[in-house]
Amino acid sequence: MTKYLMKRFLLMFPTMLGVAMLIFFLIRIVPGDVVELRLAGDSSSVNAKVLAEERAKHGLDQPVWKQFLTWLWGAVRLDFGKSMWTGAPIYEEIKLRFALSLQVAVMATVVAVLLAIPLGVISAIKQDTWIDYAVRIFSIAGLATPSFWLGIVFILSMLIIFKWLPPMVYTPFWVNPWQNLLQLIWPALAVGYRYSAVATRMTRSAMLEVLREDYIRTARAKGLVEKLILSRHALKNAMLPVVTVVCLEFAFLLGGLVVTEQVFNLNGLGLLFVQAVAHRDYTLVQALVMIVAGFFIVVNFVMDILYAWLDPRIRFR
Amino acid sequence: MRAFRIRSMLLLALAVMCLGVALPAGAQDKPRYGGELVFAVPSEPPTYDGHQEETFGLMHPIGPHYNTLLRVDPFDKTGTKPVGDLAESWVIAKDGLTYTFKLRRGVKFHDGGEMTSKDVKASYDKIIFPPAGVKSSRQAMYQAVEAIEAPDAYTIRFRMKWPESSFMLNLSSPWNFIYRAEVLAKDMHWYEKNINGTGPFKFAEHVKGSHWVGKKNPDYWDKGKPYLDGYRALFISSSSAQVAAVRGERAHIQFRGFTPADRDSLVQALGPKITVQESPWDCVLMVAMHHEKKPFDDKRVRRALTLALDRYEASKNLSKIAIVKDVGGIQVPGTPWATPPDELEKLAGYGRDIAKSRAEAKRLLKEAGVPEGFSFTFKNRGIPQPYEPVAIWMIDQWRQVGLNVKQEIIEASAYHPMLKRGDFEVAMDFACGFIVEPDLDLHRFVTTSDANYGRHKDKVVDELFQKQARALDAHERRNLLRALEKRLIDEEVHVFYTLQWHRIIPHSAKVKGWTVTPSHYLNNQLDTVWLSE
Numbered sequence: 001m002t003k004y005l006m007k008r009f010l011l012m013f014p015t016m017l018g019v020a021m022l023i024f025f026l027i028r029i030v031p032g033d034v035v036e037l038r039l040a041g042d043s044s045s046v047n048a049k050v051l052a053e054e055r056a057k058h059g060l061d062q063p064v065w066k067q068f069l070t071w072l073w074g075a076v077r078l079d080f081g082k083s084m085w086t087g088a089p090i091y092e093e094i095k096l097r098f099a100l101s102l103q104v105a106v107m108a109t110v111v112a113v114l115l116a117i118p119l120g121v122i123s124a125i126k127q128d129t130w131i132d133y134a135v136r137i138f139s140i141a142g143l144a145t146p147s148f149w150l151g152i153v154f155i156l157s158m159l160i161i162f163k164w165l166p167p168m169v170y171t172p173f174w175v176n177p178w179q180n181l182l183q184l185i186w187p188a189l190a191v192g193y194r195y196s197a198v199a200t201r202m203t204r205s206a207m208l209e210v211l212r213e214d215y216i217r218t219a220r221a222k223g224l225v226e227k228l229i230l231s232r233h234a235l236k237n238a239m240l241p242v243v244t245v246v247c248l249e250f251a252f253l254l255g256g257l258v259v260t261e262q263v264f265n266l267n268g269l270g271l272l273f274v275q276a277v278a279h280r281d282y283t284l285v286q287a288l289v290m291i292v293a294g295f296f297i298v299v300n301f302v303m304d305i306l307y308a309w310l311d312p313r314i315r316f317r
Numbered sequence: 318m319r320a321f322r323i324r325s326m327l328l329l330a331l332a333v334m335c336l337g338v339a340l341p342a343g344a345q346d347k348p349r350y351g352g353e354l355v356f357a358v359p360s361e362p363p364t365y366d367g368h369q370e371e372t373f374g375l376m377h378p379i380g381p382h383y384n385t386l387l388r389v390d391p392f393d394k395t396g397t398k399p400v401g402d403l404a405e406s407w408v409i410a411k412d413g414l415t416y417t418f419k420l421r422r423g424v425k426f427h428d429g430g431e432m433t434s435k436d437v438k439a440s441y442d443k444i445i446f447p448p449a450g451v452k453s454s455r456q457a458m459y460q461a462v463e464a465i466e467a468p469d470a471y472t473i474r475f476r477m478k479w480p481e482s483s484f485m486l487n488l489s490s491p492w493n494f495i496y497r498a499e500v501l502a503k504d505m506h507w508y509e510k511n512i513n514g515t516g517p518f519k520f521a522e523h524v525k526g527s528h529w530v531g532k533k534n535p536d537y538w539d540k541g542k543p544y545l546d547g548y549r550a551l552f553i554s555s556s557s558a559q560v561a562a563v564r565g566e567r568a569h570i571q572f573r574g575f576t577p578a579d580r581d582s583l584v585q586a587l588g589p590k591i592t593v594q595e596s597p598w599d600c601v602l603m604v605a606m607h608h609e610k611k612p613f614d615d616k617r618v619r620r621a622l623t624l625a626l627d628r629y630e631a632s633k634n635l636s637k638i639a640i641v642k643d644v645g646g647i648q649v650p651g652t653p654w655a656t657p658p659d660e661l662e663k664l665a666g667y668g669r670d671i672a673k674s675r676a677e678a679k680r681l682l683k684e685a686g687v688p689e690g691f692s693f694t695f696k697n698r699g700i701p702q703p704y705e706p707v708a709i710w711m712i713d714q715w716r717q718v719g720l721n722v723k724q725e726i727i728e729a730s731a732y733h734p735m736l737k738r739g740d741f742e743v744a745m746d747f748a749c750g751f752i753v754e755p756d757l758d759l760h761r762f763v764t765t766s767d768a769n770y771g772r773h774k775d776k777v778v779d780e781l782f783q784k785q786a787r788a789l790d791a792h793e794r795r796n797l798l799r800a801l802e803k804r805l806i807d808e809e810v811h812v813f814y815t816l817q818w819h820r821i822i823p824h825s826a827k828v829k830g831w832t833v834t835p836s837h838y839l840n841n842q843l844d845t846v847w848l849s850e
Contacts, residue, residue: 031734050452092525169551170527263558267552275554
């Protein structure tokens with residue numbers, strides 16, 4: 001088990017290095033640069049001397065390999081430098097947005113899990129009954145509904161019916177939990193519904209498969225209570241693919257809610273990402289990609305641990 | 318019944334709009350004290366230094382913290398009338414080579430220090446003669462300034478190398494915040510991350526990506542102002558979220574502008590709770606034609622392109638769906654240097670008889686050897702409003718004179734470098750000014766300008782530009798501007814204008830004391846603004 005986990009842990013480092021190289025060079029292939037964009041404004045133009053001075057200030061006049069090594073050395077020390085657009089330290093740009101995105105991701109995951117697992121299990125147990133059909137319709141509708149669209153529906157409904165709009169400014173949970181929830185519950189519901197749809201489908205099919213296994217039949221034959229069969233033998237074994245889906249979706253939510261964030265005016269990582277790319281803010285884009293990639297890798301690692309817990313065979317392999 | 322309701326709503330909307338347009342905000346009821354103005358800002362300041370930034374994302378939240386030497390009269394709808402801000406009075410020498418300003422006394426910075434001529438000099442030295450490593454985006458506007466002197470604590474003097482007709486408006490630039498000399502002497506970059514002005518509101522909080530808060534300055538030099546207790550700028554990048562914020566009364570106003578559709582939906586939803594102010598906007602889309610690429614090196618072809626456009630019909634139709642409206646020449650319609658409509662009609666592409674214009678366009682194309690169905694690529698900036706509708710309209714107009722035009726959309730961030738590289742045949746050019754002033758708007762057409770994307774070389778344009786810039790007599794300057802306009806968009810057609818942008822500000826009817834101007838960079842000090850409830 002230790003060897004298995006150690007191997008997984010060590011694999012994180014070459015993965016991060018690959019990500020770092022890929023994003024560093026990819027962003028530089030895209031035409032346009034941060035200096036020109038910042039100084040060009042709506043229309044005006046500045047002279048070439050000012051542009052050159054500004055580029056030198058950001059180290060953009062250096063050879064690309066040198067820029068990469070300088071940045072990589074900083075990243076190794078967890079110093080991602082300063083935003084080329086605002087000049088503020090990267091951590092300052094990211095910290096509040098990270099907190100918001102993480103909270104939305106956690107809340108959406110809670111919504112999704114709370115919906116998906118009971119619905120998926122019930123749907124599997126009551127296969128081909130009206131309950132199963134209702135759950136299937138609910139989950140297929142969730143798959144077919146983009147979360148940003150559902151978000152727009154929420155906003156318009158609240159505006160038109162209740163003449164009310166959620167707060168537009170993020171209040172951290174520890175400052176004012178009520179204000180915080182008033183703002184974030186809606187995106188969490190919109191995202192959580194679509195997310196739950198995927199997980200419900202997965203839970204249902206995994207449960208159906210497990211319920212037909214020999215060991216379930218054996219458990220029933222020896223007279224075990226149905227509740228115990230379902231919770232201890234069936235559900236735990238059916239959770240492997242569900243955990244994969246839930247974990248990957250959770251990691252995706254951290255930086256992938258661009259449109260939903262726009263709809264609810266959430267000051268999250270997704271929106272920051274888009275702005276950073278539009279501004280060609282190389283340092284910020286690189287830092288964001290590293291953070292999201294790092295998050296994915298950590299979630300994957302946690303997922304590996306969960307696999308080992310759920311399926312003992314993995315531990316002894 | 319439904320039709321009657323819709324008609325009633327539209328009539329009501331029209332009445333509300335007219336009311337908003339007709340009444341200057343300053344002429345409304347007695348100002349009420351208190352309240353927090355909440356406004357949406359679609360962009361965010363990269364740094365806090367107005368001397369180096371270009372975005373309204375700085376001006377809207379940060380402008381209220383500062384004063385400038387002069388400012389544009391906040392109640393002047395043309396946005397072209399300079400009035401004193403920190404300057405109390407001034408004398409301009411007859412030869413136009415010396416400008417002497419007397420400063421207000423008893424003006425305090427937010428840190429308690431007194432504002433004197435040392436501060437004005439230090440601020441303008443930073444703008445006009447920045448030391449190495451200090452960026453000043455509008456330095457080029459002050460080439461005529463030879464020296465800045467502070468003969469005593471309350472007098473500031475600008476000595477000029479040559480007279481410049483635009484100088485008073487240049488000094489009214491909303492970007493020229495007066496900073497504290499003592500602070501600048503210690504660190505020229507301090508203002509990039511900190512605020513310390515003399516303005517009506519003190520800095521309270523900036524949460525990146527979220528909001529900016531300003532609180533009333535109780536020691537403001539203009540006694541009785543500001544009326545508001547404070548303001549809160551919400552950074553909202555999505556236009557639909559901005560509209561929702563106003564509709565849901567989470568924000569009173571967004572100072573940049575909304576689309577006609579947004580205006581209509583807000584008016585329909587909020588009725589008398591909304592006031593709409595509109596103005597021609599000091600932003601315009603132009604067409605740049607590469608003078609070194611065939612057949613656009615031929616002025617007959619360039620002329621044909623402008624002749625094909627029915628601007629008057631487009632004004633009627635496009636203004637329903639896009640933020641464009643007025644037919645204008647080289648200056649914003651309705652402002653002091655704008656071309657009167659009857660004179661405008663004499664220029665190529667501005668004639669009322671479109672059939673005649675198009676026949677002429679076809680003749681010119683034929684004469685220049687451009688075959689029927691000739692194809693070229695029009696490069697456009699990847700921003701929906703108003704680039705997309707204007708481009709689609711032009712492509713259709715050009716089709717009607719036998720041209721087959723393909724549109725290529727370039728992502729907004731990559732657009733400006735593309736123009737500078739000259740990597741186009743015909744492309745959308747754009748300009749947005751902060752004060753309607755010929756020097757600021759037309760400098761881009763001088764042969765040596767970095768913004769001369771079409772790469773024309775025209776000594777006549779250069780000379781006319783310089784002459785009008787130095788003409789101190791208004792009549793003479795007007796004539797020179799008309800000659801420059803004729804040369805630029807009629808005789809040589811180095812470039813041509815499409816339609817003037819149109820600024821639409823639907824805002825909560827509670828907001829009083831604010832007047833729309835042609836520039837979204839102006840009138841953001843908020844000292845005259847108050848809330849009726």
